[in-house]
Amino acid sequence: MHYSAYHHSKIPVAANKVFPGENSRDTKEIKSPCLITGSRKNLELFRLKLRIISWIIQSYINPRHWFGALNHLYELRATFLGNYKIKKMASVGNKYFTSLYAPAINAANFREFILSELNRYKKLKYPANKLNHVFLAITNKCPLKCEHCYEWNRLNRKEVLREENLKQSIKKLQNLGVSQIYLTGGEPLIKFDLVLELLNFAGSKTDLWLNTSGFQLTEEKAAKLKAAGLTGIFISLDHHEETEHNHFRNNKNAYSWSIEAAKNAVNQDLLVTLSICTTKEFVTKKNLTSYMELGKSLGVSFIQFIEPKKVGHYQNSEINLSAPQINLLESVFETYNFNDEYLEYPIICYHEYYQRRNTCLSTNNRGLYIDSNGGINLCPFCHTSSGNILEDDLELVLEKMRSNQCLQA
Ligand code: SF4
Structure with a gap:
């Protein structure tokens, strides 16, 4: 076991940053054995977006549900990121992770993970992870x-x-x-x-x-x-x-x-x-x-x-x-x-x-x-x-x- 106890009142979100360096560009690449950033990261995210769109189109016939499903996924994403963009991803072997609680974005089981979320938005006709x-x-x-x-x-x-x-x-x-x-x-x-x-x-x-x-x-x-x-x-x-x-x-x-x-x-x-x-x-x-x-x-x-x-x-x-x-x-x-x-x-x-x-x-x-x-x-x-x-x-x-x-x- 590896954790601990807590609270949970809504509190004001930090308004002022306490660390320097507010300027943000999204193309900066760093050399790190375990992280990818910049254009390499952007390319992987772009590929992911295309895959997700194709999974959504395959899942629902009605275009109204395509937009609804995309919106559902954007809202989920906002839970983690708010209005921020992903700046870096963890890289192990040739797999890329944006979160500890989702499979690698380029792994076969990421599709199942996304389908399970789509199923929460609107029931799929085929089985999805519960x-x-x-x-x-x-x-x-x-x-x-x-x-x-x-x-x-x-x-x-x-x-x-x-x-x-x-x-x-x-x-x-x-x-x-x-x-x-x-x-x-x-x-x-x-x-x-x-x-x-x-x-x-x-x-x-x-x-x-x-x-x-x-x-x-x-x-x-x-x-x-x-x-x-x-x-x-x-x-x-x-x-x-x-x-x-x-x-x-x-x-x-x-x-x-x-x-x-x-x-x-x-x-x-x-x-x-x-x-x-x-x-x-x-x-x-x-x-x-x-x-x-x-x-x-x-x-x-x-x-x-x-x-x-x-x-x-x-x-x-x-x-x-x-x-x-x-x-x-x-x-x-x-x-x-x-x-x-x-x-x-x-x-x-x-x-x-x-x-x-x-x-x-x-x-x-x-x-x-x-x-x-x-x-x-x-x-x-x-x-x-x-x-x-x-x-x-x-x-x-x-x-x-x-x-x-x-x-x-
Ligand atoms: S929290 Fe500490 S004592 Fe409890 S199971 Fe984990 S390692 Fe052991």
Whole structure:
């Protein structure tokens, strides 16, 4: 598990940038092993637009629905970008990613991802994926004791889900259609062989990712994960300073595990994300600047901000960020993602930024969280206990959950 607790009032969006370099051209190319920008990025986006238009025309007979579908996709895009344009994309192998929660834009399964969205706009005549992303907790075991752990109440108990149960769960999800599955825990790397087994079992029709603290991820293990088909890896790192991160995670090795894991995963051409719980103690301009520098120096593609949330170990803690802190985070998000001065830095993914402008990306059957007991929940922070993956008809559970709203909003 690798996150934390929160708030969710509508707050004024940052009006003034706190970082320099407002001028923006869209042709600047940077040399980065993990990012593409400028005309190369523009060409890939142009090709993507043509593909999407052709998928829409193939999907609906009535031209009125072509425009409606395009509008639906533009609105979804605005959730992530507002009025900004995409300035950079992550590049791994020959695949290009604009988001952590969508397949590569030039991969075969991106079409399925788009069709699932079209199906939300207006039912398609043929089957489409019912789900975009699912977090699947494969173990409740963990060597850490993190301040913010959302699985805290289930950690280090007798395991409920065995290998065959997990395979059955993956099969059920794939039968309904799912673009991405994120293997999480507990600490999934505690069960390294199981992770390999599940990657092999899932095959290539779904992207599989790993959410980890980086626990003992050697380069050899990273190579095995890559060879087994892993797409990407989220590595928790909650501070750029070793002592602070170790303190937050209650383990003297936590920082070295994270850093080594990031280096090893980057070397093995995995799509690497550093994920940080942006606590009120952490959120200052100085800390955020240092953290972004660290991410850049490690060569990771994405950095994920997650605001602390009142769940699990943080259930009874005072964790809310102040309005100026949220403004600062939003300004950092906009500056590093959309300003030409920051093209060489990792892309920031910031869920609460999207939520404050639109809605939670798990609602409307886009996402699910299967906990280590098999419980079906809206997301890792919204423990809705809507059913059990082994016992219940998943399609019926999804139908029931369609109108579930984010409990953290
Ligand atoms: S204690 Fe373990 S499961 Fe919980 S957040 Fe930390 S690494 Fe994740």
